[in-house]
Amino acid sequence: MPQRDGTPRAGYQSTTVAQARVRESDVTLPQESWIARYLTPRRSIPSSVYTILSVLGFVGVLAIWSALSYTRLVKPLFLPTPTEALAALWELLVRYGFLKDIWASTYRILAGFAIAAVVGVPLGVLMGSFKLFEALFERLIGVIRYLPASAFIPLFILWIGIGDAQKIAVIVFGSFFPLVLLVMDVAANVPRDYLDIAYTLGASRWQVFWKVLVPASLPGIVDSLRTILGWAWTYLIVAELVAANAGIGYMIIESQRYIETPRIIAGIVTIGILGLVSDTIFKQLYKWLFPYAERVNP
Amino acid sequence: MSDILIDHVEMMFAGQRGMPPVIALQDISLAIADGEFACIVGPSGCGKSTLLKAVAGLVRPTSGRILVGGRLVLGPGADRGMVFQSYTLYPWLTVRQNIEFGLQLRRLRRDERRRISDHLLTLMGLEGFANAYPRALSGGMQQRVAIARALANDPEVLLMDEPFGALDAQTRTVMQELLTTIWEQYHKTVLFVTHDIDEAVFLGDVVYVMTARPGRIRARVVIELPRPRTFATMTSEAFIKYRNQILAMIHEESLRAIQQPVNKQAQG
Numbered sequence A: 001m002p003q004r005d006g007t008p009r010a011g012y013q014s015t016t017v018a019q020a021r022v023r024e025s026d027v028t029l030p031q032e033s034w035i036a037r038y039l040t041p042r043r044s045i046p047s048s049v050y051t052i053l054s055v056l057g058f059v060g061v062l063a064i065w066s067a068l069s070y071t072r073l074v075k076p077l078f079l080p081t082p083t084e085a086l087a088a089l090w091e092l093l094v095r096y097g098f099l100k101d102i103w104a105s106t107y108r109i110l111a112g113f114a115i116a117a118v119v120g121v122p123l124g125v126l127m128g129s130f131k132l133f134e135a136l137f138e139r140l141i142g143v144i145r146y147l148p149a150s151a152f153i154p155l156f157i158l159w160i161g162i163g164d165a166q167k168i169a170v171i172v173f174g175s176f177f178p179l180v181l182l183v184m185d186v187a188a189n190v191p192r193d194y195l196d197i198a199y200t201l202g203a204s205r206w207q208v209f210w211k212v213l214v215p216a217s218l219p220g221i222v223d224s225l226r227t228i229l230g231w232a233w234t235y236l237i238v239a240e241l242v243a244a245n246a247g248i249g250y251m252i253i254e255s256q257r258y259i260e261t262p263r264i265i266a267g268i269v270t271i272g273i274l275g276l277v278s279d280t281i282f283k284q285l286y287k288w289l290f291p292y293a294e295r296v297n298p
Numbered sequence B: 001m002s003d004i005l006i007d008h009v010e011m012m013f014a015g016q017r018g019m020p021p022v023i024a025l026q027d028i029s030l031a032i033a034d035g036e037f038a039c040i041v042g043p044s045g046c047g048k049s050t051l052l053k054a055v056a057g058l059v060r061p062t063s064g065r066i067l068v069g070g071r072l073v074l075g076p077g078a079d080r081g082m083v084f085q086s087y088t089l090y091p092w093l094t095v096r097q098n099i100e101f102g103l104q105l106r107r108l109r110r111d112e113r114r115r116i117s118d119h120l121l122t123l124m125g126l127e128g129f130a131n132a133y134p135r136a137l138s139g140g141m142q143q144r145v146a147i148a149r150a151l152a153n154d155p156e157v158l159l160m161d162e163p164f165g166a167l168d169a170q171t172r173t174v175m176q177e178l179l180t181t182i183w184e185q186y187h188k189t190v191l192f193v194t195h196d197i198d199e200a201v202f203l204g205d206v207v208y209v210m211t212a213r214p215g216r217i218r219a220r221v222v223i224e225l226p227r228p229r230t231f232a233t234m235t236s237e238a239f240i241k242y243r244n245q246i247l248a249m250i251h252e253e254s255l256r257a258i259q260q261p262v263n264k265q266a267q268g
């Protein structure tokens, strides 16, 4: 079976006699089965098929949603129709200043994420590079990571009040610890040979750190940041649980109180869209910063 | 002067998970003259890489000492360049930047760096690839860049750990010829580890055969094949005689290496 990934195998090129014979008699190879084409592990599929399938995923969810809601199979109180949700979103935007909420939430996410990144990335690199730092922090962070951020809300309120700082603190708490561990792994997995080669080229410890460990870790760091920014969005509701007067999470909590299900759905969809946008920005950033890298890690 | 003197070197690694300690090298003594091309062959796991890393200063021997150019090796340095089997080019640097890496560390002037990397790019037949990233290069080309990167520093000693081990047979032959040509020009002291006996005989002035673990020097075979060596050398009668001689020794050692644990089991 030639052309498994669209390119002929090197071994194939040398079998000129066989090829010639095939060409002469104009034999067509038997068609590959559907299963062989689409269900061989790791085998790539045509990009058009890929795009169609990924759209189909969304369409599928929308279809099930529509089927359940338009038919009134599920009570509108529990599940509004897509049109109702869209209408709610429109109303929120034009009548209730929802953009202000979006901005308030985005600001909190970005501020919390930035703080976590500014402290977490250097710490993670140090922990991945020096056993000393790893020994000092790894276990500690491993434990804290499992503590629920929501459990700390009373403490945050006690320490820093109920303003924006408290909301940002929740985001920082939720994203800092996993970020450190991800970045640590990235730095720790830089091949040992990279370091050894630098030493034999005359590098000092300092130079090995800055000229090998750091640049070798950068793509992985950006990838970790992308993952963590995604997680930060999932903390939004928790962050805006207490004493908020704006924000997507706040809007959702308020809507729950008045059983405004369409608005809840509208809020969730908005978070999804914002998450998708930030993810896409990071993917583009990765491509732009690291033209030498193979691809964005899945 | 940049001769290598390995003086009663022993290397022991702590055993992992309750296993007894591993004696990787035992009482290794050898002397490689300035400008000599020395090859080391031996069964897998006999400590060849460990010995090379010890000369590079990347690991410290448990006992014994290593002198390069009369100076005691205490750590790694730019006077001993190294090439590994695995592809170790820095993926974030272009071919030229990889070659200039050591020069950059020494803060050499830009035009000076250029002059050296241009020369090496030509020497290695990589002119068209100065601005390519390593991942766009074939394995053979990557190893040529790795050799160029080591040569750029103009080290006194070149340490090579199976640099062609991952290449296909044809590419390997081409690389061997390239390396002899370069060495015949520059006459650096080379310590070259390989699994491939043909490669050792073709390249070396002298071939050291190591025993199975714990690694010791079993034999020193001086290869008196005329230089310059070319592809024709490989078919000469003398070449085949050397090869068969070393092959027999290696075969014996490899058998011993395989039988070792079996014997132990039988005893225990």
Ligand SMILES: Nc1ncnc2c1ncn2[C@@H]1O[C@H](COP(=O)(O)OP(=O)(O)OP(=O)(O)O)[C@@H](O)[C@H]1O
Pocket: B013, B014, B022, B023, B024, B043, B044, B045, B046, B047, B048, B049, B050, B051, B213
């Ligand atoms: N850092 C280490 N810790 C523990 N044991 C080690 C370490 N490095 C090497 N060894 C052991 O020392 C022995 C020699 O290893 P080395 O890599 O030098 O062998 P080698 O001759 O290069 O093998 P190969 O031909 O497969 O490359 C092996 O048994 C290996 O398991």
Ligand SMILES: [Mg+2]
Pocket: B048, B049, B050, B161
């Ligand atoms: Mg080895």
